[in-house]
Amino acid sequence: MSDKVRLVEVGPRDGLQNEPGLVPFAIKIALVERLADCGLRHIEAASFVSPKWVPQMADGHAVLTGIHRRPNVIYSALTPNLKGLEAALAAGVDQVAVFTAASESFCQHNINASIATSLARFAPLLALAKEQGIPVRGYVSTVLDCPYEGAITPEAAAQVASALYQMGCTEISLGDTLGTGTPKRVRALLSAVSQEVPLPQLAVHFHDTYGQALVNIYAALEQGIRIIDSSVAGLGGCPYAPGASGNVATEEVVYLLQGLGMLTRVNLDNLVQTGRWISQQLGRRNGSKVGLAWTK
Ligand SMILES: CC(C)(COP(=O)([O-])OP(=O)([O-])OC[C@H]1O[C@@H](n2cnc3c(N)ncnc32)[C@H](O)[C@@H]1OP(=O)([O-])[O-])[C@@H](O)C(=O)NCCC(=O)NCCSC(=O)C[C@@](C)(O)CC(=O)[O-]
Numbered sequence: 001m002s003d004k005v006r007l008v009e010v011g012p013r014d015g016l017q018n019e020p021g022l023v024p025f026a027i028k029i030a031l032v033e034r035l036a037d038c039g040l041r042h043i044e045a046a047s048f049v050s051p052k053w054v055p056q057m058a059d060g061h062a063v064l065t066g067i068h069r070r071p072n073v074i075y076s077a078l079t080p081n082l083k084g085l086e087a088a089l090a091a092g093v094d095q096v097a098v099f100t101a102a103s104e105s106f107c108q109h110n111i112n113a114s115i116a117t118s119l120a121r122f123a124p125l126l127a128l129a130k131e132q133g134i135p136v137r138g139y140v141s142t143v144l145d146c147p148y149e150g151a152i153t154p155e156a157a158a159q160v161a162s163a164l165y166q167m168g169c170t171e172i173s174l175g176d177t178l179g180t181g182t183p184k185r186v187r188a189l190l191s192a193v194s195q196e197v198p199l200p201q202l203a204v205h206f207h208d209t210y211g212q213a214l215v216n217i218y219a220a221l222e223q224g225i226r227i228i229d230s231s232v233a234g235l236g237g238c239p240y241a242p243g244a245s246g247n248v249a250t251e252e253v254v255y256l257l258q259g260l261g262m263l264t265r266v267n268l269d270n271l272v273q274t275g276r277w278i279s280q281q282l283g284r285r286n287g288s289k290v291g292l293a294w295t296k
Contacts, residue, residue, distance in 0.1 A: 015235025
C-alpha cells in the first residue's frame, strides 16, 4: 500500500460557505492561488448550489474563471444537480462533487430531498460528466452522527457510499459532519464501507468540533486510507449542521503527515502564512493550532 497521502483542500468551499458575511471573490481567488503556491494539488474552489440556499457561494463562476490556473492542480466544485454541473462546466471546472447523506433528515435539510431522490438527481449529472471527461467525487455526510437523528450505523453509511460508487463516482468522501466521531467508530465505519468501495477510492472528511479529527485521521491512515480532506486555518462548518465547527486544519494534517514521512511537497511555512492571512481577512481566530504555534 502506498505511503503517500493525497490532500483535498476544501477551505475555499467548505470553509467559506459558512462565513456569516459574503467574502469578496477577489479574496477567494487569492486564497485559492496561495493554496496552490503552498503545493496543494487538489483545491475545492467553489460550489454551484442554489444562491438562495447558500448565498456565500453564489460567485463560483467568478472564482473559477478568475484563478490563474496551474496545470498540475485540480480545481473542483460542489454540484448538487445537473444545473450545478452545467454551471461548473461553463466555469471550466476540472472535477465536481455530488453530495448526499447517510441520514434522511440531514439530506432533507441540506438539499431538500430524500437520499433516494438525491441519488436519482445524480444520474443525469454523472452521465453528462462522463461524456465531458469530468471525474465526479461523491460525498456522504453524517456518516457517524446526524444532528436530527443521532447515531448512524456503519451499514447505513456503507449503503449510500456503495450506491454512489456503483453509479460511477470515482472517489467517495466520508463526512463526519458533526465532528463527533472517535477512532473506534471510525474503524467500524471504514470496515463496513471498504467492503463496498475499494480503499484507494475512499477519502475521509473530519470536522474538529470535539477535537477528535487528527486522531480519527490517524486511525483512518492505519486502516489504509490515503485521501484526506482538510481546510486551511480550520475554516468552516456546515450551514445545515448546527454547532459543527470547521474541518480539521490543513496545517495540522500536513504537520502530522510530514512527521510520519507520508507527505513531502507541501510547504508548511507558506501554508501557515496563508492560514494567518485568511483568518485576518475574515476577522476570525485562526482555527489551526500549528498556525498559532509556528515560529519558524
Ligand atoms: C439542491 C438544491 C438546489 C435544491 O433546492 P430546491 O429549492 O429543492 O430546488 P429546486 O430544484 O426546486 O430549485 C429552486 C430554485 O433553485 C434554483 N437552483 C436549483 N439548483 C441550482 C443550482 N445548482 N445552482 C443554482 N440555482 C439552482 C432553481 O433554478 C430554482 O430557482 P428559482 O426558480 O426559484 O429562481 C438546494 O437545496 C441547494 O442548493 N442546497 C445546497 C446546500 C449546500 O450547499 N450545503 C452545503 C454543502 S454540503 C456540505 O457542506 C457537507 C460536506 C460536503 O462538506 C461534507 C460534510 O462535512 O458532511
